[in-house]
Amino acid sequence: MSVISQDITNGELANWDRDPVLSVEHLTMRFGGLVAIDDLSFNVGRGDITALIGPNGAGKTTVFNCVTGFYKPTEGRIVMRHGPGRQQEAVDAVTAGDGAWARSAEGAVFLLERMPDFEISRHAKVARTFQNIRLFGGMTLLENLLVAQHNKLMAASGFTVGGIFGIPRFRREEKEAVEKAVYWLERTKLIDRADDPAGDLPYGDQRRLEIARAMCTEPHLLCLDEPAAGLNPRESAELNELLQFIRREHNTSILLIEHDMGVVMEISDHVIVLDYGVKISDGSAEFVRTDPRVIAAYLGVEDEEIEDKPEIASLVVEALGEEAAEEAGIDVPTDVTPEDVAALAETASPEQAAHPGRRPGGIEGPREGGSDKLTIIQGIGPVNERKLNELGIWHFDQIAAWTPEEIEWVGSYLAFPGRIERENWVGQAQELARKKSGAGE
């Protein structure tokens, strides 16, 4: 049942496989016909800072929403563990039963896919922040942090009845709650603004306040959705410090989505790379940055843009580190040629012999009048055009005639399962073929 990925840089099991706080197993999420996440499995190590990266639309936030209960996954199991080790027996027992969690002397295990969102935060102790900050804008910073301690205070207030009469236990606990809020306001350097409304804070402060608010729920796992988005370099560095402080002093594991490669590579112990809902790499930051599949994904996704805009290639090289880029065959960003990219994609594409579905029929060469420029179809770049030509696909009408089985095969062949449907290559090709035949007559 468990999914173990080996960190190839050292022979033994990595921390995240030995002692995972969170295991995502065979997670699939479909929205109607769209497969946002396809059979994704990974572990988040206890005490690690784990980064989930990938190009736009790779399904990172969907993973977050599944883990925190905002979406119910279509398939798969998400296990959260308190206490050391994998606790495999307990996990199996809960999975077999009807319950969502079990506590034992060793700790506790929770099956997050069975729990509603608020219970995930309350019992499984998974806290999250949002990509578009969700603070209580009309409430003060202090109030924001007190709301985060709702369940503890609610119990202390005797579920409001005792609180109305001001029982001592409630007063004591409320004082403690304020102290904890002050602690986190100091840690996030927001203490001077404690009595200001949260909506008045500048952007960077709001991001930190959201982290402080999440920490007030005393999480075992903190999920941060693009915490560095919109921060300047100084704020970004402060954020790194804050996250490392949280991990060090509060033994909180951190799972973060991030686009800022500086943040990712500097602080992450473990990086998982997603592309179109599929995990393409999983390992230490060092391992991932040299993984040709990752480089291909980052280059390949926008390959037609790379041809046009060398600055994007340079961005990728900058993001992944120059060494990695050089190893992968990119010397200087401006020198990136379609051939280089193609070479990369070649190494990255999985075994070509066995693809699901049916191979579409091709023709020997282009018909009279030359081949169509397939790159006009949005989503097909020069690399893919060449690979399609190798298959014997030269014209729009050939793509327009693809059956779902053939699409599946081509998707797998081009190493972008699901993308053809998503970008509606067939529809685009039909349109183009129609225009072309109209022009021909």
Next chain:
Amino acid sequence: MATATDNRIADSVRDAFIAALLVGVLGFFFLALRTEIAPGGLALSTRWGLWFSAIAIVFVIRLALNLFLFKANRPVRTGPSTFAKIGASLPDLSGWTGTIMLVVAIALPFLVTTFLPAQQRQFIDLMILILTYVMLGWGLNIVVGLAGLLDLGFVAFYAIGAYSFALLAHYFDFSFWMALPVAGILAAFWGMILGFPVLRLRGDYLAIVTLAFGEIIRVVLLNWYDFTGGPNGISGIPKPTFFGLDFGRGEGNFAAVFGMPYSTIHRFIYLYFIILLLAVITYFVTNRLRRLPIGRAWEALREDEIACRSLGINTTNTKLTAFAIGAMFGGFAGAFFATRQGFVSPESFTFIESAIILAIVVLGGLGSQFGVVVASTVMIGGMEILRNLGFLKGAFGPDFDPVQYRMLIFGLAMVLIMVWKPRGLVTTREPTAVLKEKKKIGADLVAQGEGH
């Protein structure tokens, strides 16, 4: 500069002239001509004086507005207008203002009996009515102002409270004080019953379902003839007693026991103090709840429901408690209404009541308790004052009845307040927890919740 000024005046005059021309054309058929039934058919009469005065008034007002407001050579004002500042400077009820108002409220009936003996009954009755609406407003404020759930059917809980007492008194001979808690509990229970189906609804849908719920309760009361008496209502509801003492005439009653001469006003003053007590309890409980985790969760829910859930707050329960507690105070007020009237019928619980209560909350400023007091005094008291403007008859002729215009004035006042102060009279939010310095929070930052 001279040309600019000339242009301004010329423009203003032209604009005013066009406005006057429009009035002339439109008014010709409505003001200048008038058909009257005369023997043998209709007779056409003309009212040129009225027509010309209307044109002149519009011309002058439009010109004045143009010169001094619309085209004035003044920079556009960026700061808050004086009208907006009124709300920002309004105090809250927690400080000395509240104490003074409470003292005034306690002294008021005695002042009225001393200085206005002729109209004492009428005045005390009006104050009772205002306080009933203050209490209802505070109850609804929990649901709409704090939790941010727009409830258009609040009158249902008022009706449930009133009918609970009426039926308990009718079938089981309950006294007011025995029935009061039962009425509150029943209303809270129905609040939860309403809450369950509407919890998953958002925005306008929530408002529509609550509106329907209010109507369902009224229609059931109207049609369940065997139990509720249908449109005939229930009469003979007992008056509250003062520790077992009745306020009637004769031996063993309130006046006799305290050695006072019998007066009918005693009962009214007593009723006044009951509703004052109920309202003060509502105020203190609501205020206390705001500073408890449940109250903060309500406000957090109004701000952002998704964030609430990410923090482990059970939003279903939180909304249900808001509905239940708001409904409970509505139920108390309903029981009081039943005992004051001595008679209940479904006619007292129509949609317009819900609308008035909601208007009080919205005009007062969502979430503001002081605003509710001001708004209900102005709205309920103002409507009553219109009934008593006899001198207007002298100005507009004996056929003029100001009461007929009260809904018009009420509507105009609503429009004006919504134009100048769209967030209500009191627009600041009071923080519920303070570390160093209490700062009021401007309305522009406070979210309004669902259905607004």
